[in-house]
Amino acid sequence: MPTKVFIDGKIVDRQDATISVFDRGFLYGDSVYEVLRTSGGRPVDLAPHLERLSRSGDAVFITTPASDVIRRHLAAVLAAAGNEDSYIRIVVTRGSSEIGLDMGLAGTSSLIVIVKPLTLPPAELYHSGAELRIVGVQVTPKVAMDPSVKSGNYLSNIMALREAKQQGAHEALRLNKEGFVAEGASSNVFVSRKGKVVTPPKSAGLLPGITRMRIMQIAKSLNIEVTEQPLHPDDVRGADEIFITSSIRGLLPITKVDGSLVADGKVGTVTRALLEGYNNYLKLVATHD
Numbered sequence: 001m002p003t004k005v006f007i008d009g010k011i012v013d014r015q016d017a018t019i020s021v022f023d024r025g026f027l028y029g030d031s032v033y034e035v036l037r038t039s040g041g042r043p044v045d046l047a048p049h050l051e052r053l054s055r056s057g058d059a060v061f062i063t064t065p066a067s068d069v070i071r072r073h074l075a076a077v078l079a080a081a082g083n084e085d086s087y088i089r090i091v092v093t094r095g096s097s098e099i100g101l102d103m104g105l106a107g108t109s110s111l112i113v114i115v116k117p118l119t120l121p122p123a124e125l126y127h128s129g130a131e132l133r134i135v136g137v138q139v140t141p142k143v144a145m146d147p148s149v150k151s152g153n154y155l156s157n158i159m160a161l162r163e164a165k166q167q168g169a170h171e172a173l174r175l176n177k178e179g180f181v182a183e184g185a186s187s188n189v190f191v192s193r194k195g196k197v198v199t200p201p202k203s204a205g206l207l208p209g210i211t212r213m214r215i216m217q218i219a220k221s222l223n224i225e226v227t228e229q230p231l232h233p234d235d236v237r238g239a240d241e242i243f244i245t246s247s248i249r250g251l252l253p254i255t256k257v258d259g260s261l262v263a264d265g266k267v268g269t270v271t272r273a274l275l276e277g278y279n280n281y282l283k284l285v286a287t288h289d
């Protein structure tokens, strides 16, 4: 199953997908990007992903190509790869420049579209749940870098995940500087108590995930109450149910936090209902023209 990449205006194989060491994406993480998957070969939620890419670009003054241009190249890479289902990464870097922070040095932005076979977390994790670790690495405050911008600068997230992995957990849960829950290293978090679902508001300092938005819609359609409210770490530790969301994981149940079981340690009914709802949504995407 092949990996194909659109770069420098053409589609190439993995080993030929190379970029200049003077590209600012490489030098500084000076780029914006999106990650999504296909279902039945069709990109899931491509429109909101492209809108977010454009918003991220505007926020940091990187010119992103028009969405119909990206759609056209993406369709060509997907066709060239021919995978049953794919992982898709759309990257726009500020382009190459003389070395120097000044963005005025940059030439034109460059579009890269990576398509590779989709690999999901092990099925066992969806069945039994994964572990979350509340880590010391905090989210970057909005005044330093707006967390709603999906930029290529992920070192802080990488450090947070390292901390979680060292303790044997699947994902890190990061707090903001006020000590409230923000988000994972690469996911949003939801907790459920007495059948009601809560997720932190955008003001907590998080990337408003496309899957987060979708799960909130699905919850409403299933008459499950979902609200955005500040969450304290104790609200997470004392929750009946917890799950995380991201475009590749979809909805992943969490049954352990900081080494302790969440409630009875089993995937709860609200989580199950939303997991089923999201899987049905993926099936709909697969069959929808």
Ligand SMILES: Cc1ncc(COP(=O)(O)O)c(C=O)c1O
Residues within 6 Å of the ligand: 035, 157, 183, 184, 185, 186, 187, 188, 206, 207, 208, 209, 210, 211, 212, 245, 246, 247, 248
């Ligand atoms: C920091 C962060 N938060 C949240 C998410 C989830 O966003 P989405 O559902 O759009 O994939 C991601 C995805 O990678 C992320 O990197």
